Amino acid sequence: xxxxxxxxxxxxxxxxxxxxxxxxxxxxxxxxxxxxxxxxxxxxxxxxxxxxxxxxxxxxxxxxxxxxxxxxxxxxxxxxxxxxxxxxxxxxxxxxxxxxxxxxxxxxxxxxxxxxxxxxxxxxxxxxxxxxxxxxxxxxxxxxxxxxxxxxxxxxxxxxxxxxxxxxxxxxxxxxxxxxxxxxxxxxxxxxxxxxxxxxxxxxxxxxxxxxxxxxxxxxxxxxxxxxxxxxxxxxxxxxxxxxxxxxxxxxxxxxxxxxxxxxxxxxxxxxxxxxxxxxxxxxxxxxxxxxxxxxxxxxxxxxxxxxxxxxxxxxxxxxx
Amino acid sequence: xxxxxxxxxxxxxxxxxxxxxxxxxxxxxxxxxxxxxxxxxxxxxxxxxxxxxxxxxxxxxxxxxxxxxxxxxxxxxxxxxxxxxxxxxxxxxxxxxxxxxxxxxxxxxxxxxxxxxxxxxxxxxxxxxxxxxxxxxxxxxxxxxxxxxxxxxxxxxxxxxxxxxxxxxxxxxxxxxxxxxxxxxxxxxxxxxxxxxxxxxxxxxxxxxxxxxxxxxxxxxxxxxxxxxxxxxxxxxxxxxxxxxxxxxxxxxxxxxxxxxxxxxxxxxxxxxxxxxxxxxxxxxxxxxxxxxxxxxxxxxxxxxxxxxxxxxxxxxxxxx
Numbered sequence: 001x002x003x004x005x006x007x008x009x010x011x012x013x014x015x016x017x018x019x020x021x022x023x024x025x026x027x028x029x030x031x032x033x034x035x036x037x038x039x040x041x042x043x044x045x046x047x048x049x050x051x052x053x054x055x056x057x058x059x060x061x062x063x064x065x066x067x068x069x070x071x072x073x074x075x076x077x078x079x080x081x082x083x084x085x086x087x088x089x090x091x092x093x094x095x096x097x098x099x100x101x102x103x104x105x106x107x108x109x110x111x112x113x114x115x116x117x118x119x120x121x122x123x124x125x126x127x128x129x130x131x132x133x134x135x136x137x138x139x140x141x142x143x144x145x146x147x148x149x150x151x152x153x154x155x156x157x158x159x160x161x162x163x164x165x166x167x168x169x170x171x172x173x174x175x176x177x178x179x180x181x182x183x184x185x186x187x188x189x190x191x192x193x194x195x196x197x198x199x200x201x202x203x204x205x206x207x208x209x210x211x212x213x214x215x216x217x218x219x220x221x222x223x224x225x226x227x228x229x230x231x232x233x234x235x236x237x238x239x240x241x242x243x244x245x246x247x248x249x250x251x252x253x254x255x256x257x258x259x260x261x262x263x264x265x266x267x268x269x270x271x272x273x274x275x276x277x278x279x280x281x282x283x284x285x286x287x288x289x290x291x292x293x294x295x296x297x298x299x300x301x302x303x304x305x306x307x308x309x310x311x312x313x314x315x316x317x318x319x320x321x
Numbered sequence: 322x323x324x325x326x327x328x329x330x331x332x333x334x335x336x337x338x339x340x341x342x343x344x345x346x347x348x349x350x351x352x353x354x355x356x357x358x359x360x361x362x363x364x365x366x367x368x369x370x371x372x373x374x375x376x377x378x379x380x381x382x383x384x385x386x387x388x389x390x391x392x393x394x395x396x397x398x399x400x401x402x403x404x405x406x407x408x409x410x411x412x413x414x415x416x417x418x419x420x421x422x423x424x425x426x427x428x429x430x431x432x433x434x435x436x437x438x439x440x441x442x443x444x445x446x447x448x449x450x451x452x453x454x455x456x457x458x459x460x461x462x463x464x465x466x467x468x469x470x471x472x473x474x475x476x477x478x479x480x481x482x483x484x485x486x487x488x489x490x491x492x493x494x495x496x497x498x499x500x501x502x503x504x505x506x507x508x509x510x511x512x513x514x515x516x517x518x519x520x521x522x523x524x525x526x527x528x529x530x531x532x533x534x535x536x537x538x539x540x541x542x543x544x545x546x547x548x549x550x551x552x553x554x555x556x557x558x559x560x561x562x563x564x565x566x567x568x569x570x571x572x573x574x575x576x577x578x579x580x581x582x583x584x585x586x587x588x589x590x591x592x593x594x595x596x597x598x599x600x601x602x603x604x605x606x607x608x609x610x611x612x613x614x615x616x617x618x619x620x621x622x623x624x625x626x627x628x629x630x631x632x633x634x635x636x637x638x639x640x641x642x
Contacts, residue, residue: 078610135480147576151472158578159456160613168609169572173492173506173565179607185494244494251490252576255468257479286500288489289399292481 004030007063008315009054009071012116012307015039015091019304020053022061022068023312027127029305031061039092046092047099051106070110072315074119074307075099081157084113112315116307117164118155120300121148122317123310124262128302133260137252138300139166139245141265145183149256155314166252171244182248186241188267192218194237195226205233224270238271239278246282246297253295254288264300273299325351328384329636330375330392333437333628336360336412340625341374343382343389344633348448350626352382360413367413368420372427391431392424393636395440395628402478405434433636437628438485439476441621442469443638444631445583449623454581458573459621460487460566462586466504470577476635487573492565503569507562509588513539515558516547526554545591559592560599567603567618574616575609585621594620 004024012019014037021032035053037046050073058068077089084100086092100111114122121130121138130136130150138148145167149156156163167183174180184190196215199205207226211217226234249261261283263276280297287293302309325345333340335358342353356374358367371394379389398410405421407413421432435443442451442459451457451471459469466488470477477484488504495501505511517536520526528547532538547555570582582604584597601618608614623630 149576151477156472156577159580160578160615162610162613163576163578165575165609168575170492170568170607171494173568179568181609247491247494247500251572254486254489255470255484255573255576256477257481257484259480286491288486288502289483292483294481 004063005067006069006316007061007067008069008312009057010119010308010310010312010315011050011054011071011073012119012311013037013050013073013075013092014116015076018050018053019308020050020057021305021308021312022057022063023309023316027309027313029309030063031057032308033057033060037092043092043094043097047102047106050103054107068109070112070315070319071103071107072119072311072313072318073099073103073111073113074116074311075113076116078162079113079115080161081114082161084111086113110315110319112318114155114311114314115148115164117146118148118157119310119314120264120306121150121164121262121310122155122314123302123306124264124300125150126313126317127309128306129262129298129300130260133296135256135258136260136262137166137249137256137258138262138264139249140300141186141188141245141263141267143187143189145187145245147252166248169248169251171248182244186244186248188220188223188265191223191237191241191267195223195234198233198237203233206231207234220266220270223267227271227274238275242275242278243282246279247286249279249297250283250286250288253283253292254286257292258295260296260298262298262300264306268299269303275299325384326388327390327637328382328388329390329633330378331440331629331631331633331636332371332375332392332394333440333632334358334371334394334396334413335437336397339371339374340629341371341378342626342629342633343378343384344630344637348630348634350630351384352378353629354378354381358413364413364415364418368423368427371424375428389430391433391636391640392428393440393632393634393639394420394424394432394434395437395632396420396434397437399483400434400436401482402435403482405432407434431636431640433632433639435476435632435635436469436485438467439469439478440631440635441585441623441627442471442485442583442631443476443635444623444627445585445621446471447634447638448630449627450583450619450621451581454617456577456579457581457583458487458570458577458579459583459585460570461621462507462509462566462584462588464508464510466508466566468573487569490569490572492569503565507565507569509541509544509586512544512558512562512588516544516555519554519558524554527552528555541587541591544588548592548595559596563596563599564603567600568607570600570618571604571607571609574604574613575607578613579616581617581619583619583621585627589620590624596620
């Protein structure tokens with residue numbers, strides 16, 4: 001592996017788990033390792049655990065220390081990317097934590113920190129579904145819905161460094177019902193609770209059997225299983241969510257004239273092309289002007305690796321710029 | 322006026338009228354003149370008329386020809402700004418018209434063409450309400466609703482050069498009612514037709530008297546007059562439109578993390594701060610994360626001059642870049 005003279009490490013830091021990988025010069029993951037985050041032990045303990053994880057993964061990769069040129073971290077929450085500070089991360093209970101500086105001190109290498117969704121979008125842009133486009137929107141569907149923007153080959157952070165929060169855009173300005181956001185209408189959690197509500201209201205569904213009556217078990221795989229079994233209730237709820245996701249993608253593309261939208265997250269992976277097809281139909285029905293129907297709506301290809309690959313590639317981008 | 326060695330001419334080309342002005346080095350309009358567009362006479366006739374108008378205005382300004390460094394044109398429709406081509410302008414019945422080249426031939430000076438709303442946004446950014454912000458969204462409310470985007474001091478055109486079409490974003494994904502766009506819900510035409518419908522359904526309103534029963538006369542001034550007289554029907558319709566405009570502005574700022582939104586167009590000018598106040602309230606109710614409530618929602622200050630001033634300033638920007 002002597003040709004990997006310029007390798008980067010990426011960490012996808014989540015509220016529960018962290019994933020770490022070493023990326024070779026060819027963009028391949030040379031080694032990977034995961035660990036629990038244990039945010040309740042406090043920031044110092046989490047950072048020590050990250051240090052250990054990074055060191056383990058470098059060792060596992062077989063690369064000499066001096067071939068590792070830097071570390072990229074995708075962290076949940078609001079990040080001041082210029083300073084490498086986690087401004088707020090609710091999941092981790094961190095506020096104004098100088099994560100980049102603290103990790104640089106531990107690891108003796110340059111560290112780049114960005115928001116987890118931005119980092120995932122960067123991964124899909126550089127090495128995944130979005131390769132070859134100059135600009136794109138990444139939409140990741142999970143408990144919430146997050147987004148990231150690439151304009152002309154650069155991550156777009158915006159004036160307050162919070163850009164990309166498509167999940168909080170209003171898709172239903174409603175009269176009496178109040179405003180509802182994309183996340184309210186189409187996140188995996190929203191889909192699960194809509195299915196649960198309908199079942200509670202005595203609508204028949206195969207989901208009841210799959211989860212043996214335990215609605216807390218309605219997650220991506222269960223939803224996908226019921227959807228693939230053509231369970232009418234699940235198909236209706238998921239397709240309605242897909243319609244709203246398609247409209248939200250259309251709103252972003254109508255405003256920004258983008259050539260590509262990458263749809264990712266656990267539900268997308270579980271449902272595959274079926275979901276993206278429904279999103280695309282709604283997108284084409286809504287985008288303006290009509291020539292923007294050319295914009296490609298595509299499923300993410302890096303799956304759970306988008307975060308760590310994107311983090312390593314973003315470190316490379318920022319540190320060699 | 323001998324200090325205006327670097328003056329630019331701007332033309333705001335509309336479907337019915339064109340406005341032209343010479344801008345001095347200090348950004349002041351030195352001379353101005355208007356003419357009918359008469360699009361039905363064909364593109365060549367319109368271009369000859371533009372030439373005449375530009376020459377008249379230069380003469381009126383008293384500046385020698387060699388102090389005029391270029392012409393900027395804001396044209397309605399889809400513009401290929403790189404080529405200076407009007408791709409489609411429905412109002413003018415133009416398709417793939419090389420407007421910049423044709424005007425350069427007539428006027429023997431460099432010509433820059435952009436979309437009328439982009440040009441108005443640029444005017445507000447450089448010389449109007451948006452001065453001092455690095456990025457902003459311009460929203461212009463009229464027959465339709467148009468938008469323009471400035472990121473980091475540059476007009477953003479997007480991959481297909483159509484960026485800014487906020488009027489066509491979906492604000493009501495609706496179930497049975499179908500999707501409704503910002504324009505459907507909140508343009509001046511939509512407000513007028515909502516008022517007319519309510520009056521037809523026998524709701525009392527002072528508007529009936531103002532227009533003497535002729536609903537085609539419900540335009541910005543009439544709406545403003547009724548709104549200021551606290552006509553309950555008009556207040557309800559306008560405030561509901563303002564709410565949706567505020568939500569649309571919030572959606573854009575949530576996605577793009579912008580520090581400023583400039584609201585313009587005839588209705589904004591007629592209603593003044595009252596409308597902007599209602600928009601701001603809805604904006605703050607909807608934008609995410611909460612720190613983005615700092616983003617300023619402000620009324621345009623250039624009024625009808627935004628187009629010609631913006632066109633001249635854009636020519637200056639592009640030709641001296």
